[in-house]
Amino acid sequence: MTDDPSLRSQALRTLLAAFPTATAPDWVRRLGDQGLGGVVLFGHNIVDESQVTGLISTLRAGRPELIVALDEEGGDVTRLGYTSGSRYPGNAALGAVDDENLTRQVYAALGGELAALGITLDLAPTVDVNSAPDNPVIGTRSFGTDPARVAAHTVAAVRGLGDAGVAACAKHFPGHGATRVDSHEAVPVVDAPLSVLRERDLPPFAAAIGAGAPAIMTAHLRVPALTGDLPATFSPAALGDLLRGELGFGGAIITDALEMGGAAGDAGMGIAAVRSLAAGADLLCLGAKITEELVEATVAEIVAAVHDGRLPAERLADAARRCAVLAAATRADRATGGVSVPVPDEIGLAAARRALRVYGTLPRSPRPLIVELDAPPTIAVGEVPWGLLPYLEATDAPADLVRLRPLSDEPVDVDALARRAAGGPLILVSRDTHRHARIREVIEQVTAAYPQVVLVEMGWPAWRPPRAVGYLATFGAGPANARAAAEALLTG
Structure with missing residues (x-):
């Protein structure tokens, strides 16, 4: 009607x-x-x-x-x-x-x-x-x-x-x-x-x-x-x-x-x-x-x-x-008063660097093993690229890169990861780890089997593995956060 x-x-x-x-x-x-x-x-x-x-x-x-x-x-x-x-x-x-x-x-x-x-x-x-x-x-x-x-x-x-x-x-x-x-x-x-x-x-x-x-x-x-x-x-x-x-x-x-x-x-x-x-x-x-x-x-x-x-x-x-x-x-032709705004990439990266929190020690290696533990996104986020791997792959970083999906039926071979790390640091990357029991289980298995594990938490930092030697909290999973974390891990 x-x-x-x-x-x-x-x-x-x-x-x-x-x-x-x-x-x-x-x-x-x-x-x-x-x-x-x-x-x-x-x-x-x-x-x-x-x-x-x-x-x-x-x-x-x-x-x-x-x-x-x-x-x-x-x-x-x-x-x-x-x-x-x-x-x-x-x-x-x-x-x-x-x-x-x-x-x-x-x-x-x-x-x-x-x-x-x-x-x-x-x-x-x-x-x-x-x-x-x-x-x-x-x-x-x-x-x-x-x-x-x-x-x-x-x-x-x-x-x-x-x-x-x-x-x-x-x-x-x-x-x-x-x-x-x-x-x-x-x-x-x-x-x-x-x-x-x-x-x-x-x-x-x-x-x-x-x-x-x-x-x-x-x-x-x-x-x-x-x-x-x-x-x-x-x-x-x-x-x-x-x-x-x-x-x-x-x-x-x-x-x-x-x-x-x-x-x-x-x-x-x-x-x-x-x-x-x-x-x-x-x-x-x-x-x-x-x-x-x-x-x-x-x-x-x-x-x-x-x-x-x-x-x-x-x-x-x-x-x-x-x-x-x-x-x-909110008309599109409304004047903004000539207010100048910061350059996006500069202000975004600067903010991500300031937000990064580093705990413990970060073992150094010319080519560390970086393992991303993937999990489904929330509906609000959607399938937006996240994590260190997209940034590291785009920059051809000196690292051995692996992506695993522990929440699927894909098995995680902890011993194989330890062998692949070959005595160097093994860097795990996850987000909202506290919400995924299976991912926590994998991290605990890796830290129990290998002495040089660092966890990069790219979600809400509510859980830390007790045996990890290092822990990074980025407070987000986007490219600026990834670059800030990569800089801390691969330089310095």
């Missing part, structure tokens, strides 16, 4: 769509001209700078205020660097350095790249406090475990993006760092009283609001003390009473992808869209696997919900208005 052109236009304006190609489909351009709120780009949409610039120019040909957004967090979650890795270390590395000016510079450089391409909204920074070390979805995306530190760097990140003329979106409200379930797959539960949320999880969001963040993203998680049986994305208590009321946020509330298991679930996209709008959300990120038919069905469900009373007309109008305000504030 989409015969009311005013309601259809308002419903369209609340949607962030996506598409699977490197060129703009006709249906996206048509809906964009009709008032679609915006589009979200993913790694599969991006080939190179000239292609992205042309794509965005085509999308905006009929409507310059169309929002173009993406998740560009730096570090492990990157869309611009999906095939090569990000040039910037992520939040965990920046939090380890704990230099707010550096964080602002890194985000200004990152924002400068986005602005040059025509991207106006960055679905970043992640401001969750990583209070559960085995959290399966945040980890190195977080500035750390201390709410005050995370809040301070949140301010720096929001202002850094703003320096480049790009709108920031702080996520994932009311805090995803204490979860042990990935909301891409199911609904996590944070079973904590509101007093704990106010002390642990909410300070970074309050800081983002104070820094002028124009958008905040919801999380598909339950906090029974706040949301009852509902995910926060569908909770008026979370979005209305807490975020709008107590924290005083007046910008646009953006949902995490509604296609995720923690949102649409069995109910479907249209029902999820109506529930989130009714709860107080304004701009609905539908997800990556979106079609014209799905967008039209979602619009129809929103319009039908207004007609049958599930969604008040004034709530839809308010959401559409907030989306229009965000779009006007």
Whole structure:
């Protein structure tokens, strides 16, 4: 039931769509001209700078205020660097350095790249406090475990993006760092009283609001003390009473992808869209696997919900208005005030070097054995290149390089590795080792059998093998982190 052109236009304006190609489909351009709120780009949409610039120019040909957004967090979650890795270390590395000016510079450089391409909204920074070390979805995306530190760097990140003329979106409200379930797959539960949320999880969001963040993203998680049986994305208590009321946020509330298991679930996209709008959300990120038919069905469900009373007309109008305000504030032709931003490669590598932590001793050899223990990425990260091997292979480094997959059925011959190391250092590379019992088991077997083992941890540094002679924590798995670790291992 989409015969009311005013309601259809308002419903369209609340949607962030996506598409699977490197060129703009006709249906996206048509809906964009009709008032679609915006589009979200993913790694599969991006080939190179000239292609992205042309794509965005085509999308905006009929409507310059169309929002173009993406998740560009730096570090492990990157869309611009999906095939090569990000040039910037992520939040965990920046939090380890704990230099707010550096964080602002890194985000200004990152924002400068986005602005040059025509991207106006960055679905970043992640401001969750990583209070559960085995959290399966945040980890190195977080500035750390201390709410005050995370809040301070949140301010720096929001202002850094703003320096480049790009709108920031702080996520994932009311805090995803204490979860042990990935909301891409199911609904996590944070079973904590509101007093704990106010002390642990909410300070970074309050800081983002104070820094002028124009958008905040919801999380598909339950906090029974706040949301009852509902995910926060569908909770008026979370979005209305807490975020709008107590924290005083007046910008646009953006949902995490509604296609995720923690949102649409069995109910479907249209029902999820109506529930989130009714709860107080304004701009609905539908997800990556979106079609014209799905967008039209979602619009129809929103319009039908207004007609049958599930969604008040004034709530839809308010959401559409907030989306229009965000779009006007992020127009691609908006002047950035002439703010200069750092050179990406220089600032990224400098930050990664400062973040690197080295413990114990690093045995030297003209040609060490470097063994990467691979593991599947999280859904948020995707198949982005990671680790030391891509960097070392590209630079033809003086090392013997091996990649193993202990989580598959591939056997790991510890004795063969020891023989191959031939008395020199054996360097193991892993990420989020604390989350993978099999990888820990392999590392312990190697360290028990061989005396000169060094572990390079490229994820969240929550576990160290007691028998390793050396340990490096990079706080991220991207190219800048890899180069910083390689320099420590192969030079000096």
